[in-house]
Amino acid sequence: MLQSAAAADELLLKTYYRNALGKKGAELKSAMKDIISQADVLAYGSGQGKTWFGFYQTDRMANDQVRDRYSNEQFFFSTANPYSAVSGMNIEHAVANSWWNHTKNQAYKDLHHLMPCESRINSSKGNFGMGRVTTVKNTNQCTKVGTGPGADGETISLWEPADKWKGDFARVYFYMVTCYSDLSWTSESKNSISTSDWRTLLPWAYELYLQWSRQDPVDDIERARNEAVYTIQGNRNPFIDFPELAEHIWGNKANESFSIGDEGGGHTPTPEPEPTPGDSLLVLYQNLQASAGDFATVTSDGTQSVVWKHDTKYGMVGNAYSTGKTGDDWLVTPQINLHGHMGATLEFSHAVGYNNGADPSTMFEVLVSTDYAQRPDDATWERLDVQWPSELLTATSKFTKFITVKVNIDGYAHRFVNIAFHYTADASRCWAWEIKSATVKAKPAPTGIDDNYLSPIADEDAVFDINGKYIGREIPSRRGIYIVRRGGYTFKRMVR
Numbered sequence: 001m002l003q004s005a006a007a008a009d010e011l012l013l014k015t016y017y018r019n020a021l022g023k024k025g026a027e028l029k030s031a032m033k034d035i036i037s038q039a040d041v042l043a044y045g046s047g048q049g050k051t052w053f054g055f056y057q058t059d060r061m062a063n064d065q066v067r068d069r070y071s072n073e074q075f076f077f078s079t080a081n082p083y084s085a086v087s088g089m090n091i092e093h094a095v096a097n098s099w100w101n102h103t104k105n106q107a108y109k110d111l112h113h114l115m116p117c118e119s120r121i122n123s124s125k126g127n128f129g130m131g132r133v134t135t136v137k138n139t140n141q142c143t144k145v146g147t148g149p150g151a152d153g154e155t156i157s158l159w160e161p162a163d164k165w166k167g168d169f170a171r172v173y174f175y176m177v178t179c180y181s182d183l184s185w186t187s188e189s190k191n192s193i194s195t196s197d198w199r200t201l202l203p204w205a206y207e208l209y210l211q212w213s214r215q216d217p218v219d220d221i222e223r224a225r226n227e228a229v230y231t232i233q234g235n236r237n238p239f240i241d242f243p244e245l246a247e248h249i250w251g252n253k254a255n256e257s258f259s260i261g262d263e264g265g266g267h268t269p270t271p272e273p274e275p276t277p278g279d280s281l282l283v284l285y286q287n288l289q290a291s292a293g294d295f296a297t298v299t300s301d302g303t304q305s306v307v308w309k310h311d312t313k314y315g316m317v318g319n320a321y322s323t324g325k326t327g328d329d330w331l332v333t334p335q336i337n338l339h340g341h342m343g344a345t346l347e348f349s350h351a352v353g354y355n356n357g358a359d360p361s362t363m364f365e366v367l368v369s370t371d372y373a374q375r376p377d378d379a380t381w382e383r384l385d386v387q388w389p390s391e392l393l394t395a396t397s398k399f400t401k402f403i404t405v406k407v408n409i410d411g412y413a414h415r416f417v418n419i420a421f422h423y424t425a426d427a428s429r430c431w432a433w434e435i436k437s438a439t440v441k442a443k444p445a446p447t448g449i450d451d452n453y454l455s456p457i458a459d460e461d462a463v464f465d466i467n468g469k470y471i472g473r474e475i476p477s478r479r480g481i482y483i484v485r486r487g488g489y490t491f492k493r494m495v496r
Contacts (some may be wrong), residue, residue: 013241014260015494016481020238024257026198029178031248032238037179038479039233041109046085048284048294048334053083054111055091056282058228068222069165070125070143071118080287092117094169095176099189107180111229112237113172121145129192131158131167132207147189151204156191167216170209171239174246178238188341199250206250218243224303231340231465234479284336286439288315294334295438302375305329307423311437314351315436318423320363321354327425330376331435336417339471339478341442346384346419352392353399353432361388364433365422368409372418381420384409402436409440415471446448461486 014021020031020228046052050474056077059067066075066086085091094113097103107113118127124138124145135155137146142162161169177193177200185193192205199206218240224238238247242260247253286293289312297308297316307320307329320327352360366386372379384407392400409417410433419440423433464483465471475482475493482493 005229009312010257013481015492016236017238017241017260020258021260022257024248028245028258029181029198032178032245033181036175036235036238039106039110039235040479041233042111042424044091044104044109047083048084048286051091051109051111051114052085052116054114054229054232055116056082057232058111058225059116059247066116068118069115069161069168070121071140072142073118073140074467075116075118079474080285081290082282082285086116090122092122092125094130094172096129096188098127099185099193100180100183100188101186105183107176107183110176110179111233112175112179112226112235125159126157127188127252128157128159129188129205131156131160131205133160135159143338150191150203151205157188164216166212167214167218168222170212170216171218171222171243171246173201173205173209173239174213174239174249178249187353201250204377206246210246210251213239213243213246230480237423238439250420281341281442281444282439283338283341283442284333284438286333286438288437289313292316292331296330296332296334296374298330298332298374300328300375300377302377307425311434314434317432317434318419318421319353319430319432320423320425321430323426325425325430327423327430328424331421331423332372333438333440335372336419336440338409338413338415338417338442339467339476341413341444342470343408343413344440344442346407346409346438346440347404348407348421349402349404349436350392350421351400351402351434351436353434355393355431357393358429358431359388360392360433361386361433363424363429363431366407367420367422368410368412369418369420370415372420376420378485378492379418381422384419390411394448399432399434402434412443414470 005465017281018037019035020028022029025428042054043050060077061067064077064079066077066089068075068094075089078084078085092115094115097108100107118140118477121140121143125143131150132148133146135146136144139145144160146158148158149156181200183196192202193200194202222240230236245258248256248258280459286295292310297305299305308316308322308331310320311317316331318329366384367381368384369379369381386405386407389403391403421435425431461473462485463471463473463475465480475484475495477495479495482495483490484493
């Protein structure tokens with residue numbers, strides 16, 4: 001039987017952070033930088049695989065409300081377009097990107113300091129540093145903007161978070177000046193940052209942030225966000241895992257070597273709650289009437305399709321009638337991450353035209369691949385068991401009505417997949433196919449692996465992530481630390 005989730009968490013974090021153990025001061029900060037500085041950041045912006053897609057995983061509350069750490073206003077993710085930017089909000093850099101000349105580097109896209117923010121206070125906050133605002137020029141009763149003390153008592157422009165978020169943002173700043181200590185810091189950063197001191201932060205700043213970190217300790221919301229970002233980017237904020245780490249670098253433990261758990265560290269693991277039976281997570285949604293989004297429209301050899309075209313009323317329409325009456329064209333979803341899920345369902349709304357009662361499945365098919373890159377011909381595809389309702393076989397006019405179809409794709413849980421709508425046509429069977437929307441909902445796998453864990457694969461080989469969440473039977477290629485059960489033995493494995 002595996003260890004408890006908490007014990008496994010501590011053991012694996014010791015492995016993840018092993019190169020920092022026993023170090024202190026400048027050497028400790030440098031070791032932490034080496035550990036956390038490689039991140040697979042998302043593209044910046046809205047849409048599948050971009051920043052707002054990340055926010056949907058990191059900052060979505062149970063009722064689809066956006067968690068805004070900068071204001072008390074309520075905003076909600078769209079049910080129709082959940083990965084789109086939320087009206088009235090911006091992507092906000094907690095540490096202003098002008099501090100490194102707006103360069104669109106890794107720091108610019110790093111979710112550890114990117115958070116959704118109400119747009120008006122974001123505009124007021126500008127590129128100021130974080131500190132204690134003593135003269136308030138603007139506030140929304142959550143975030144203050146104005147002036148306050150900087151180095152040597154100098155009055156500088158600052159923004160100040162609400163008390164309940166002060167520790168969170170302090171640990172974000174500690175992360176940023178550790179992960180990106182070698183940036184060419186400029187602009188307003190000069191009020192908070194020194195490029196000639198290994199501590200990076202000026203004394204007034206780190207002393208204040210240490211105070212805030214002590215007064216507002218790490219909570220479950222902050223831990224959950226750290227885990228979510230780690231799942232996306234593959235790197236962690238160590239100042240959330242170990243709140244006392246900041247004391248080892250800037251504070252009252254500066255002369256003590258860093259250690260973990262029974263060696264004196266400050267980390268207390270908190271296992272995630274079990275998902276409620278029946279809960280599902282929306283991992284893909286595209287309203288194809290609005291746009292094709294990140295769906296690819298290609299021919300079998302990967303060149304751009306001229307058959308699949310966008311229509312604001314009917315969605316994506318495949319019709320080769322005006323392009324030679326022949327076609328071998330693909331509408332392919334972006335990559336869908338089903339890791340950490342025990343099952344999934346594809347749901348799409350479609351209609352067909354000009355088939356005159358013929359079976360559309362003889363020319364149209366829905367396929368799934370685990371190795372698709374850019375050319376459908378180079379990938380391995382399996383046909384999904386799509387039921388074609390009788391309404392799609394006969395029509396009183398040229399087109400049938402739209403029918404919503406659900407397809408079980410449980411067999412692809414714990415894998416990365418692409419789903420394709422494959423359109424073909426020839427001179428005798430040149431029909432039309434319309435896809436209005438496509439959704440994939442996944443059911444989270446159980447997370448606990450202690451003595452009470454009732455896994456459906458309890459007696460079989462299995463792999464769990466750092467939090468004890470079941471992710472499949474094979475070790476993934478993605479960087480991370482995993483608990484592996486093989487042939488009656490349990491061990492840990494790090495993938496770099």
